[in-house]
Amino acid sequence: MNALAELMRSWAACTAPVDRERFTGSARLPLPAFFAPPDAERPGEFPFSRGVSPRGYLDEPWVMGMYSGYASPKETNARFKSLLKTGQTGLSIALDLPTQIGIDSDHPLAAGEVGKVGVPLNTVDDMLALLDGLPIAQIRQMRSTANAIGPVFIALVLVALEELGIDPASFRLFLQNDPLKEFPARGTWIFPPAASLKLSADVVEYVAAHHPNWQPIQFCGYHVRDAGGTAVHEVAVATANGIAYLEEAVRRGVRMERLAPSLFLFLSASLDIFEEAAKFRAARRLWARLLHERYGVPRDRCAIKIFAYTLGGALAAQEPANNITRIAYEALSAALGGVQTLATSSWDEAHSLPTEEAASLSLRAQQILAYETGVANVVDPLGGSFYVEDLTERLQAAIAGGVARILDQGGAVAAIESGFIEKLLGEAAYRDFQDVSSGRRLVVGVNFKARPAEEGWRAPAFKLPPSVAEDAIAALGRAKAARDASAVQRALAAVRDTAARGENTVAPLIEAARARASLGEMVDALAAVFGRHGSSITATVPSAPPKLGAEAVS
Amino acid sequence: MNTQYAAGGRGRVLVAKVGLDGHDRGAKVLSRLLCDEGFEVIYLGVRNTAEQVASAALQEWVDVVAVSILSGAHVEVAGAVRQALDARGLAHVAIAMGGLIPRHDAETLHALGVARCFHPGQDAGEPGRIAEAIEALAAQSRQAAEIVAAP
Numbered sequence: 001m002n003a004l005a006e007l008m009r010s011w012a013a014c015t016a017p018v019d020r021e022r023f024t025g026s027a028r029l030p031l032p033a034f035f036a037p038p039d040a041e042r043p044g045e046f047p048f049s050r051g052v053s054p055r056g057y058l059d060e061p062w063v064m065g066m067y068s069g070y071a072s073p074k075e076t077n078a079r080f081k082s083l084l085k086t087g088q089t090g091l092s093i094a095l096d097l098p099t100q101i102g103i104d105s106d107h108p109l110a111a112g113e114v115g116k117v118g119v120p121l122n123t124v125d126d127m128l129a130l131l132d133g134l135p136i137a138q139i140r141q142m143r144s145t146a147n148a149i150g151p152v153f154i155a156l157v158l159v160a161l162e163e164l165g166i167d168p169a170s171f172r173l174f175l176q177n178d179p180l181k182e183f184p185a186r187g188t189w190i191f192p193p194a195a196s197l198k199l200s201a202d203v204v205e206y207v208a209a210h211h212p213n214w215q216p217i218q219f220c221g222y223h224v225r226d227a228g229g230t231a232v233h234e235v236a237v238a239t240a241n242g243i244a245y246l247e248e249a250v251r252r253g254v255r256m257e258r259l260a261p262s263l264f265l266f267l268s269a270s271l272d273i274f275e276e277a278a279k280f281r282a283a284r285r286l287w288a289r290l291l292h293e294r295y296g297v298p299r300d301r302c303a304i305k306i307f308a309y310t311l312g313g314a315l316a317a318q319e320p321a322n323n324i325t326r327i328a329y330e331a332l333s334a335a336l337g338g339v340q341t342l343a344t345s346s347w348d349e350a351h352s353l354p355t356e357e358a359a360s361l362s363l364r365a366q367q368i369l370a371y372e373t374g375v376a377n378v379v380d381p382l383g384g385s386f387y388v389e390d391l392t393e394r395l396q397a398a399i400a401g402g403v404a405r406i407l408d409q410g411g412a413v414a415a416i417e418s419g420f421i422e423k424l425l426g427e428a429a430y431r432d433f434q435d436v437s438s439g440r441r442l443v444v445g446v447n448f449k450a451r452p453a454e455e456g457w458r459a460p461a462f463k464l465p466p467s468v469a470e471d472a473i474a475a476l477g478r479a480k481a482a483r484d485a486s487a488v489q490r491a492l493a494a495v496r497d498t499a500a501r502g503e504n505t506v507a508p509l510i511e512a513a514r515a516r517a518s519l520g521e522m523v524d525a526l527a528a529v530f531g532r533h534g535s536s537i538t539a540t541v542p543s544a545p546p547k548l549g550a551e552a553v554s
Numbered sequence: 555m556n557t558q559y560a561a562g563g564r565g566r567v568l569v570a571k572v573g574l575d576g577h578d579r580g581a582k583v584l585s586r587l588l589c590d591e592g593f594e595v596i597y598l599g600v601r602n603t604a605e606q607v608a609s610a611a612l613q614e615w616v617d618v619v620a621v622s623i624l625s626g627a628h629v630e631v632a633g634a635v636r637q638a639l640d641a642r643g644l645a646h647v648a649i650a651m652g653g654l655i656p657r658h659d660a661e662t663l664h665a666l667g668v669a670r671c672f673h674p675g676q677d678a679g680e681p682g683r684i685a686e687a688i689e690a691l692a693a694q695s696r697q698a699a700e701i702v703a704a705p
Contacts, residue, residue, distance in 0.1 A: 097574035097625055101601075109603070112630025113574050187576010187600040228579050313579070317675030350674050352656055353626065429579045430586045437681055446675070464626075534601075 022058070025374050033058055034379040043338075043379040044303075047288035049281045049392060051338040052303035056379030061370035062334075063140050063341040065090025066359050067309070069119035071468045073129035076119040079356060080134060086360050087367060090141035090174075092343060093130070094118035100188040102149050102523030105472035115468035117353065118145070121153075122472065122518050123479040127160035136164075136171050141341060143174040143307075148190035150177035150203045152522045155509035162514075168211050174307075174341075176266065177203050178220045180241040180412055183533075184421040185227035190523060193413045195530035199505065201248040206506040208254045217245060218266040218307060224421075225268040226313045228429020231279045232395065236402025237412075237421055238265055239286065243403070244412040246295065256295040263287075263304050268311040269334035269342070271326060277382055278391035280306055280337025286396050286403075307341040308334035315350050319445035323347035328365045335375045336382055342366060476518060483516035491515045492525045499529040563592040564685070565692025568616040570598035570607045572635060575625035580653060584620060584684070591685035593692075604631065608638035611647055617692035619647055624654040629662055636667035646698035648691040669694070 022031045033054060036042045044054035066083055069076045069092075080091055095118040098110035104122050105114045114120050121127055136142075146153030154175065161168050179196035182189040191199065200217065207216035221229075221238035229237065242265075250256060265283055270276050287304040291297040310330035315323040324347045334342050344362040346354035354362075370376055382388040409415045416422075435441040442448040491512035498508045505526065512522050569585045571578050578600050585597040596614050598607065611619050619639065623631055632651060639647050651663060652672035660671050669691050677683045 101574055109574065112627035113625060116626040117575075182576070187571075187578065188574075189576075226579070227577075228582075317673075350654075352654065425579075426582045426586070429583050433583045433587070 022377065024377065031377055035384065037384070040384070043383075046292070046299040046302060047285045048303040049285040050380040050383050052284070052305060052340065054379065056338060057335075057370070057376035058379070061376055062339055062366075063090040064088055064363060064366045064370075065092045065141060065143060065341065065343055066363055067092040067094050067143075067145075067343050067345075068354075068359060069094030069096075070117070070353060071115040071119070071464050072471055073119055073121070073126045073132075075465070077130055077132055077134065079359075082356060083359065083363060084135065084139070086363055088363055089139070090143060090341060091134070091139055092143040093145070095145050096120045097188065099519060100145060100147065100149065102152070102190045102519060102527075104518050104520035105469060105476055107520060111469075114472050115464060120468075120472040121156060122476040122520070123516050124156055124159045124163070124513050125479045125516070126472075126475060127156045128163060129475075131160055131164060136166050139171055141172045141174050143176070143341075145176050147176050147182055147186075148179045148188055148196060148199075149519065149523060150175060150179065151199050151206075151506050151509050152513075152519055152526075154203055154206070154506060155513040155522070156519070158510055159513045169213060173211070173214045174264070175203060175207075175214070175216055175218070176220065177217045178241060178245075178266075180244060180416060181220045181223050181237065183416045184237070184425055185223040185229075189533045191527065191530045192533045193416050196533075197244055197248055197413060198502075199526065199530070200245060201252060202504045202506050204245065204249045204259070205252050205254055205504055208249070208259050212258065212262070215262050215264050218264045219245070220266040222266050222268045222309050222311070224425060225270070225311060227425045228313075228427075228432060229425045230428055231270070231272075231275055232398045232402055233424060233428060234267060235265070235279060235283045235286070235395075235399045236406065238267070239283075239290070239399065239403045240406035240412045240415065242287075243290075243294075243407070247411075250295065256291070257297050257301055260291050260295070260297045260301045261303070263291075264307050264340075265304055266307045266309070267339075269308040269330040269337075269339075270311040270314050271329055271333075273329060273333045273336065274382070274385075274388055275391060275395075276330075276333035277336040278388050278395055280308070280334070280339060281380075281382075281388070281392045282396035282399060284338075285392065286399055305341075306337070306339040307343075308337070308339040309343045310334070310345045312345050312349060315345065315347070316443055316446050317350035318450065320347055320350055322445055323350065324361065324365070327362055328369065331366055331369050332373075332375065335369055338380055479516050480518070487515045488512070488517045488521070492517055492521055495522060495525040496528050499526055563594055564689045565618060565695075566594045566596075566614065566616040567618045567620055567688060567692070568596050568598060568607065568611050568614060569620045569622070570602050570610070571600040571623065572602050572604060572607055572621050572631045573623055573625055573627045574601060575623055575627070576600045577624050578622065580624075581620075581622040584622065584652070587681050588685065588688060591681060593685070593688065604634035604638040607635055608642050608644065611639060611644055612642045616647060617695040618650055618688055620650045620652070620688070622653045623651065626654065628653065628655050629659060629666070632663050632666045632668050640667075643702075646695050646702055648695045650688060650691055 034043050043051040068079050096115050097113045099121050103110055105120045177200050204216045207214050219238040219242035221234035224237045225234040288302040291302040310327050327344050331344055344366055346358035346362045348358045406415045439447055494508040495512050499505050569581050571581055585595045588595045648669040650670045651668050657673050663671050
């Protein structure tokens with residue numbers, strides 16, 4: 001009893017008040033909200049290494065949302081409803097590749113791709129079918145992978161909400177809207193880098209003015225990591241891109257002290273638990289200083305939020321059920337790092353798109369973590385660990401060095417155009433491949449105690465309904481037949497004219513979406529002014545194909 | 555014909571992403587790996603059409619076209635690439651395909667003219683075996699080219 005009394009006395013000096021209602025799991029020791037020696041940084045205080053709020057997950061765990069979308073708006077709507085029934089609190093709309101690169105389902109280049117990796121959205125009618133009957137008001141957050149199509153996507157959403165009679169202020173739209181990272185990683189660019197930046201800023205400017213409770217952009221590091229980058233590359237590239245977007249927003253008069261609280265980083269959660277937790281802490285510390293020092297944002301508004309997604313590249317195709325364990329540890333690193341939103345990948349993703357059963361299992365992994373493990377009992381439970389505090393500081397310094405290198409080259413757009421970032425990631429990916437093939441990095445069931453091929457590799461292969469493309473094309477045909485063609489042409493002309501004047505394109509895109517212009521038509525109108533990245537719509541056959549010989553990669 | 559290949563070492567390989575999928579970590583790693591293993595490699599980048607791949611294959615006189623795809627459109631893409639190559643008189647050029655390709659699609663892809671499929675996890679971390687497989691395809695392709703070119 002004495003030991004406990006001693007402990008309680010020491011808390012008085014170094015913690016938040018003990019909350020008499022909360023205890024550890026079995027010994028029922030009372031718990032404070034967090035632990036902090038006097039004068040040390042506390043959760044919810046600048047520079048927010050220890051978390052964005054002093055309450056962390058005490059009142060509500062992170063937002064849980066799976067990335068889902070496939071086949072058609074109707075099928076995707078059904079998957080959403082099933083995940084919401086399992087307790088999902090956020091929605092994430094996965095878009096198919098034709099939609100992401102701004103072509104309609106009936107475009108020749110869309111052949112074979114419609115509905116494959118996400119849902120096809122051609123017109124507002126598809127958006128209406130997607131949202132049909134969803135309890136929008138109860139969803140904490142609705143995300144999407146619209147990047148190059150950012151302004152078109154927001155137009156489709158706004159018109160759909162208006163026609164459904166839903167107040168846009170009643171929920172949070174959480175846009176990815178980060179086209180710059182598409183060039184070195186992920187690859188769904190449409191317009192050249194500088195024009196991409198402009199269109200993304202259109203969305204930031206529009207949302208800041210009209211829907212201040214929405215999140216207009218995520219600075220994405222996840223894809224940089226999955227393309228082969230390290231934890232340092234991941235945050236450095238996301239930050240350098242973020243600076244490019246923010247400079248443009250500032251130039252347009254967006255008030256940073258109002259925008260800052262809605263900013264999000266989208267980072268990966270990978271398997272080195274302590275490095276990852278330290279990465280999230282370092283990213284917040286770096287961003288707090290950046291927002292305060294570079295943009296003059298008051299200190300209490302400098303806490304950047306984090307959306308983490310368990311890293312797909314860390315999963316293995318061999319013995320795929322092992323991925324359940326990997327995903328759970330990745331999710332643990334995110335919870336220890338104090339993220340606001342978490343999406344977990346599915347164990348079968350190395351073999352096919354996730355089945356409903358696998359997606360639901362991954363959501364359950366998050367719920368078990370949040371409600372059964374006690375990881376959410378105190379804020380920043382790793383704070384004060386010699387190891388994690390040291391990693392946090394060194395990672396922060398390394399990331400700041402990486403950002404400075406990109407800024408030295410003229411900033412994100414210049415570093416993308418010169419191929420610097422792509423080369424950096426290609427090198428890192430090859431190094432990682434060599435580490436695995438030489439056994440320097442061990443992967444269980446792959447290069448450690450691997451079983452003979454095939455044994456225990458069964459994964460349920462997800463199969464799409466066969467008529468996906470025809471259905472999407474038919475729906476597009478119906479929408480086009482029912483619309484006023486001359487109104488569509490007028491609306492698209494207004495989009496082109498506005499773009500040509502260099503003005504914000506969101507408002508005329510909303511009018512075009514309302515007139516039932518298709519996604520492809522709206523993107524064509526923008527491309528008429530901004531051009532397309534590369535020589536053709538699919539681009540990238542250079543006149544002298546680059547050879548990846550020693551000279552090209554030195 | 556053989557002199558054409560003298561510089562190619564173990565083979566001349568065109569690596570390309572076809573279709574709309576832009577995830578090219580695997581394609582880039584493969585390109586580097588084949589370079590290190592003594593192949594001559596041309597990496598064509600992401601988001602190519604079948605026609606663009608076939609044109610590059612013709613210009614670069616390659617033995618093997620290695621297509622990487624993760625979006626699930628591999629069946630459609632395989633047929634299109636084979637047709638485009640054949641239409642340019644490149645019936646002898648072997649197609650290898652890798653990425654997110656389930657094993658149950660292997661037969662369909664072979665029937666469409668894909669010589670070799672690499673499924674998830676297969677030969678991962680074994681550069682030697684990947685190189686041997688591509689070398690065998692290159693050798694077959696050269697032999698077939700000689701038969702085609704014979705009077």
